Amino acid sequence: MKGRIVIDGELCKGCGLCVHFCPRSAVVLSRKINAKGYVYAEPDAKKGCTGCAVCALMCPEAAIEVSRE
Ligand code: SF4
Numbered sequence: 001m002k003g004r005i006v007i008d009g010e011l012c013k014g015c016g017l018c019v020h021f022c023p024r025s026a027v028v029l030s031r032k033i034n035a036k037g038y039v040y041a042e043p044d045a046k047k048g049c050t051g052c053a054v055c056a057l058m059c060p061e062a063a064i065e066v067s068r069e
Pocket residue numbers: 003004005021022023024025026027048049050051052053054055056066
């Protein structure tokens with residue numbers, strides 16, 4: 001299954017839980033900083049997200065939306 005995630009960079013606090021738990025390493029912490037001063041997570045489109053939604057379940061800020069194709 002193919003999936004896609006959208007991360008709201010302004011909600012993200014850069015905790016890294018999504019990065020740690022994604023089985024496909026399809027989320028990375030960017031080097032950019034949001035308005036609250038946190039580095040935020042971004043999808044890595046090259047890594048083949050499956051849409052499993054583990055990242056969204058782990059995110060304490062509910063910053064990740066998952067869709068499946
Ligand atoms: S939906 Fe699954 S595969 Fe896709 S980024 Fe999130 S944890 Fe990784």
